Each structure stands twice: as C-alpha cells, then as structure tokens.
Amino acid sequence: MASNVEHQDLIDPFGRVIEDLRISITDRCNFRCTYCMPEEGMKWLDRSQVMSFEEIEHLARIFVERYGVRGIRLTGGEPTVRAHLPVLVEKLAKLENANGPIDLSMTTNGATMRLVAGGLREAGLKRVNISLDTLDREKFARMTRRDQLDNVLDGIVASQEAGFAPVKINAVIERGVNDDEIVALATYGREQNVEMRFIEFMPLDAGGHWVNDQVVGQEEIVEMINAVYPIEVMPARGAAPADRFRYLDGGLHGDATGPGGKIGIIPTVTKPFCGDCDRVRLTSDGDFRTCLFATKEFGLLAALRSGETDDEIAARIEAAVATKWAGHQINQVNFTRPAKSMSQIGG
DSSP states (O other): OOSSSSOOBBBBBTSSSSSEEEEOOOOSOOOOOOTSSSOOOOOOGGGSSSSOOHHHHHHHIIIIHOOOOOEEEEEESOOOGSTTTHHHHHHHHEEEETEEEEEEEEEEEOOTTHHHHHHHHHHHOOOEEOOOOOHHHHHEEEESSSSHHHHHHHHHHHHTTTOOOEEEEEEEBTTTTTTGGGHHHHHHHHHHHHHHEEOOOOOOOSSSOOOOBBOOOOHHHHHHHHHSSOOOEEEEOOTTTOOEEEETTTTTTOOOOGGEEEEEEEEESSSSSGGOOOOEOOOOTTTEESTTTTTOOOHHHHHHHTTTOHHHHHHHHHHTTTTOSSSSOOTTOOOOOOOOOOHHHHH
C-alpha cells in the first residue's frame, strides 16, 4: 500500500532524477573473483552489522513511496547466500509508488540458481543478471577461484525455465585474461537466447592493481563482434548503463528484439554514462552511496537504529544526494579510488 506522504522527485545537483536503488544484502560470497575480492583475508561483517530484512524493507519503502524510485536491484557479495531470500523478495515486491509496483531484479553469480530460481520467481523477483566471464572451465576456476562453471551454466538454464525474462549475462572483460573470448561469449548469447552484456574492467579490483591498459574498450568489443556477427547500434540508452546493439541477422532465434538478438556494452571507463546516471546504492551494512566510486558514505542504518523518524532519514537522503558527483573521474588526475572493493560496495 502506498504511503500518505506526498511524492517528490529526488534530484541531484545536476538535474538527474534518482529512480534506481541498488541494495547489497550481504558482503559474503561463495566465489572469490579476482576483480572483486582477495582470495584470503576478507573480514566479513558481523551479522549484527548487516541490515535485517525488515530494515531493508523500511529504507526501501522510503525511496519508493516518498521519492518514486522505480527499480530496486539486489546485489551482494552474492545475494543468494543470504538465508531465506524469497522472504525479502516477497516484502520488496509489494512496494509500490504512484505508478505501480517496482521493477525488482537481482545480480547473481548463478551458481545456486538451480536451487532457488523457482522460489525467487514465485516470490516476485522479475529479472536476473548472471555473471559469466568465461566459458573455459580452467580459466573460470582461475578467475573465480572456484570450479563452478557447470553450475553457473545450469543456473542460467534454470533461470530461463523459472520464467525470468530477459536473462542477462554480465561479462567483465579484462585484457590478457578473457578478451580472447568476446566472440565466443557473443555466440553463447545467441545460442542460449540470453542478452550478453560486456562490461569494461573498472578500478574496483580487490588487489588494487587496476591499470588502464587492462581495459578493453567498447569500440574494440564492437569491432571484434561485428567482424563475425554484423551488428548495428540500437536507440539511445537513456539512463540505462548499457549501449545496446542488435544483430543484423536477428540472431539464431530470428528476433533482433529478443534477448539472443542483441548485446549490451557497459563502457564505464571509455564512455561513461554518468551524465544520465539515475542510481544510488545501499551497502549491506546500511551505508548510502551516491556513486559506485563515491569516497563518502552516509549511515542510514545507524540513523534508523537510533530511532530517527522517516522524515529525518529522508532529510539525510536528500542531503546525501545533494553531494552526488557529475561523474566518477576515472582516468583524470583527481580520480580517487574508493577504499572498498566491489564485494564490499555491492555490484
């Protein structure tokens, strides 16, 4: 049921309306991907520090009912390692703004989706993005430090069978690591009828060793795929992070508008979409971030637990959004790397 509080747009200093909220529900993960977290030595949050389902719902409700946020994406760590996840999904799926129910989605590594896809779909989850950086089993084990490729591939099938549509596959491309598989991954998307999304390697790797030479840019990715499967750019993406391209032959399923008939590229480094960014983030311990690369966080969970009213928490949110940057400044001399890795922020 919608709130009685009058809806207002949440607008940053550059006129961008905030409509997308990413919520990390755990900092834990069953993988140890090299660009996300170190192999050993991660200090996990104590359970008492992590937002409860009720606290997640409470904060999410403020964003949805007061500010008209239209989309919520659950992230981690790996969200499926959080026990009783369908319970949270059911709570969030009931949230509505003035335009109706929200678009509730999740990013996952897919390894356990065979076990949970049906339950999440029934609880109200609408879409899933599954990470798959390589189709080579040995390389997969090196990149994730886990021998789970077969489970991920099966998890993608399970997600389709559960009725998630579209299923999008995220591949972070790192030069010298998996850039030789760009066409193979595109082929997989065509064959499996899923939308492949290629993501430029960002300076959030756990080891802090990122350098620009490791980035395979959008133009190079397009050139490689176009040489084998001719593609053309689709209409402008708006606030969506991915530039999208469709296969001229419509893909193997003959539908250029279907998931297997197109690809997406997220050019975070070479062609930032900051000017259209409409998203903000909550970390698993309830800190509010206005950008993936933000260096400052705002403690919403601490405010909630201290007994602040929704109006007071909303004032904190508005004050935080008033600090949102024009852009992340990667490749500029004043770029400051966040102190946290991707797993601690939430993907």
